[in-house]
Amino acid sequence: MSENYSLGEIAAFLNAELRGDPQTLISGLNTLKNAGSGELAFLANEKYVSQLPSSTAEAVILSARHVSNVKGFSGTLLIVDNAYLGYAQISKWFDTAPQFLAGVHPSAVVHKTARIGTNVSIGPNVVIDADTVIADNCYLAAGCYIGARSQLGEGSRIAANVSIYHDVSIGSGTTIHSGAVIGADGFGFAPDGAGSWQKIYQIGGVVIGDNVEIGACTTIDRGALGDTRIGNGVIIDNHVQIAHNVVVGDNSAMAAFSGIAGSSTLGRNCILAGDACLVGHIDVCDNVQVMARTTVTKSIEKPGSYSSGITPFMESREWRKNAVRISQLDSMARRLKALEKKNS
Amino acid sequence: MSENYSLGEIAAFLNAELRGDPQTLISGLNTLKNAGSGELAFLANEKYVSQLPSSTAEAVILSARHVSNVKGFSGTLLIVDNAYLGYAQISKWFDTAPQFLAGVHPSAVVHKTARIGTNVSIGPNVVIDADTVIADNCYLAAGCYIGARSQLGEGSRIAANVSIYHDVSIGSGTTIHSGAVIGADGFGFAPDGAGSWQKIYQIGGVVIGDNVEIGACTTIDRGALGDTRIGNGVIIDNHVQIAHNVVVGDNSAMAAFSGIAGSSTLGRNCILAGDACLVGHIDVCDNVQVMARTTVTKSIEKPGSYSSGITPFMESREWRKNAVRISQLDSMARRLKALEKKNS
């Protein structure tokens, strides 16, 4: 569990202007609405400004522009440039995740050719295969599997029951959540001309950068020829599918159920919202936002926000009446044109 | 495997009117079409009424309104108010899942601070971390992981290779299927203003009620601040995503690939059909049905059925002709209005 910290040390870490007693101790983080004595809150969203005056938080992180809204609030202020970022930065101090001790649990199975760094924690029933490299300060939780010749960079954390196949290279400071699968075969098959599928053995690997976060039950397939590549600082939610030979650029974000089909590339600083996808063999440039449920069917060369997915929701009876007209759209367009001609 | 039961005891359990010999033994359940000697079938769907006369089932559970359709059927009748519910209730008697013996498999790794109830079955390679509580009559199958300070209520069942993180509380009589992940980090990151993402440590937990069912490869993330909450009697299919700080009300149902984004609430007795989703930070009231593929983009305050997802399917050539018109819809609407003006 987290310790207590003084507002003075918190303000110093956040480079915040402190309006209150630096000796006051903070025992936890909470929302403006729920925070009480000894708890630190934050105000990042305009929507919650009205909660500030009545908040019982011990202290609040806020941006300069909100200082005028504090009337009635009796706690301490920590004034920063970006309150949401400040909250994010301090959140690590109050993390509830257990701290793990270095060492290899006796039930773990570590191949004799594996090279294990210092201060590494290897949990119960972890299996580490031949010719692997686990750098210093890594943490591998219960039941995860690291295949032959795979590598984990310094300080990476692999949660319980993660599966990493052979020839996967993972950078430093990267976190992979439970149920994720890295390096399974890409979906490659050739029709054999007689109605069956001939498997294409997937002989490439996966290369994942530094400071990447990979969500639960997310899959990143190995390359067919050459590697699937995830850049540095990429953040990936749960249930995401990244197919063989995809390239994802640095600092891009992929929300739940998003996916990229084989051999496509996503640029840097892109965002795929929930259930957005790219078809195979296309290229999306840097700084593109793809809205929820959108299918990107062609390459994108211009930064911006793109959509094709979300249709207005309504009562089901209304939807059915409107949706059936989609099947008449081409006819409607032709009829409209004919009428225009008649009326011109 | 299941035992045999007499029609008399089955009728008594179902509070059914029995028209036949109560001594007849039943060895299994089957469909009307496939049931044979010694097997019990049911008639719940009007669609299958025509199969009744020729059914070779030993006995059939049916509703009073279908008794007039039995002409030709020589088996025994069990007449109930709701035949589908009757079938559901009796199905447990014929369950094929192996019965597990209490005890801790020698390969399991149970932390010395874990409190384990009586009549608990802990399978091979299960890992139970520090300060956990496993109540009486729980069953944990091979390879599952229970993180520090997490709790399992009485009679809950955790299938093979389930991952439960730290600080997760699960009620009694709850079942979690293989590959599910409970308590992984929510997808919380703040832009750092320099093109990178600052992780927001997820310091809340997960609280799951009693008699909940959670499908395979489903993920329920831990809260950022405060808990993600699943009510009592909720049923959740495979590949479902429940993000941080979501609240799901009692007895709601979520089908495969459905999802709820961060901080949204779903009321009680709601249904999300397959691939339906709620965006973040909205509230859906009780008794709402969301149809397949629908994206709920705003709060719903009125019970009912809502849609936005399913468009009519057709041959692909037809679809392409119509779909391209969607990109012309705004123009078509304006042109239609202009024509109306001209014609008025």
Next chain:
Amino acid sequence: MSENYSLGEIAAFLNAELRGDPQTLISGLNTLKNAGSGELAFLANEKYVSQLPSSTAEAVILSARHVSNVKGFSGTLLIVDNAYLGYAQISKWFDTAPQFLAGVHPSAVVHKTARIGTNVSIGPNVVIDADTVIADNCYLAAGCYIGARSQLGEGSRIAANVSIYHDVSIGSGTTIHSGAVIGADGFGFAPDGAGSWQKIYQIGGVVIGDNVEIGACTTIDRGALGDTRIGNGVIIDNHVQIAHNVVVGDNSAMAAFSGIAGSSTLGRNCILAGDACLVGHIDVCDNVQVMARTTVTKSIEKPGSYSSGITPFMESREWRKNAVRISQLDSMARRLKALEKKNS
């Protein structure tokens, strides 16, 4: 790692016309663009014909129709009927997956009633339950679980952390990737009339054919009554959902995020593209292609290509303007009709 092979033996295996020295050794496969000395490439897609003249590949597999494009290419030619199939066939020779030795790892937990064939490799922490049958030449990787009475046919391969429940039958030559779950309970519940759900125990099993490939984090549920059935030669990508009592015909393919709801049948040689789905209780005939994101809401009796999913993507501002018109479509159609009447 893979060995070297002579072009002579490769050409013989592929039944290819060899234009070059049969003694030349090949050490690996690569793309036309990246292949260098000692590497074999292939030309299957018209799009890459222009890369051929400047390719530094040692040799290239190509179809007769592309021989006229080789001007400038100094490597060896292997001329076949179908270059993509040729590449697929030879890819196995260069597979990088580790070869596994027969034997049972001492950490594996194999029930005394399990029948294990010859030349079987059972990895660390594998758990094999009672009355199972594992045929010859199977490979089970770390941490996978095989439930009671389940069977694996000859030469099947189960990757790390796969979960197979009880009473699942798997054919020969079948591969299942990490995180997949076979035989979890189907999503079957009856409303109890008082607002709660009564679980329907799922007493059927799963039967999977020969030479099937099942992707990572894919789920195939057990039948409610009777079995869920997957034919021979079926290929299934990651994150696929196959519900209870579904039947999938031989050699069909299902891409990522596709799904089939309960009791539906998919014919032989069908393709479900990414995120395509079938609703429950329908039948799709042989030789049907369902395009990405399509929802098949009715049975299909005629082979062909069907769609309902992909709408044109565009800048988000444009999309919003057009999408809102979908909610006016029925009104637009009526107004168009009225205008036509007026103008007739």
